[in-house]
Amino acid sequence: MFNNEFGRYLTKFSRLATVVFISLVSNSNANKLMPEIDVNKADPNQPSFTSFNDQTPKGMVWQKVARLSDEFDHWDAKKWTKTNWNYGNTPVNMLDKNSGVSDSNLWIKATLNDKSEDRWFETSRVRSIAKIKFPMYTESRIKTAHISAYNTFWLNNGNVNNRDEIDIIENNSNPSRDYVNEDYPWQMSSQYFVVKNGQTERAKGNFDNRNLSAANTLKGVKWNDEYHVVGAWWKDAHNVQFYLNGESAGSIKTKKLFTLELHLIWDLWTQDSSWVGGLPKKTDLLDDSINTMKIDWVRTWRLTHQ
Helix, strand or coil: CHHHHHHHHHHHHHHHHHHHHHHHHHHHHHHHHCCCECHHHCCCCCCHHHHCCCCCCCCEEEEECHHHCECCCCCCCCCEECCCCCCCCCCEEECHHHEEEECCEEEEECEECCCCCCCCEEECEEEECCCECCCEEEEEEEECCCCCCEEEEEEECCCCCEEEEEEEEEECCCCCCCCCCCCCCCEECCEEEEEECCEEEEEECCEEHHHCCCCECCCCCCCCCCCEEEEEEECCCCEEEEEECCEEEEEEECCCCCCCCEEEEEEEECCCCCCCCCCCCHHHHHCCCCCEEEEEEEEEEEEEEC
């Protein structure tokens, strides 16, 4: 009887071991079969997401918009201008000297003016000369300044009381406020505004980059550690789909019509508020290893019929 019982236990154990082994082999093979999503290997002639999950509608093609695309090998005054504007209730002072192009990057740098009590955060803004509206897609490869400030890439028509605005990112990799959202170093902060006759409609479409696919090489990588590709597909008068590193990442749907032609804009700014992330240490503005937002390139397409 002992031998019979032992034999049954041995048989059960052997079956269980076989199941576990097959499961491990299957999972291993599944991981090997899962295609890698490396946005740095995407086709530069198309929106990056088309290299991994092409959602282009049938019968449509992406047509590059040269005046809203740049590899930033030099400063192109026919494409970009510096439209410095100081936000209220902040220490921000935007200046031409704090942005430029070098080493194949557009850069915006935060520096300290220790002689000013009110406007000690020197920075800049760069805006496209051309405008564009839906259906279109734009994306930019960006590495944030690692200071408590918003590193932004957005679209706006420039009229505060009558505007459409798409904030693709307002990212802060190093918030100084203790009670700020602890996810900021990974949160792709995205939103929209529709302002008509002073009346505002807005909503967020945020995304945490730790929720990218397991196969994505930039999953869980902080904004300041590597360049990330952020983009927006403005589909129609109500819908915008955001993208991060080749994958869809949050979306927005407006109630009011969203139809104005918009500029592309980058800037770097801060504010002593929980939603921005608080003011940086002034000493951070003296550290050239962390005080500069870098933009490797921007690429923009119109969606047109074949």
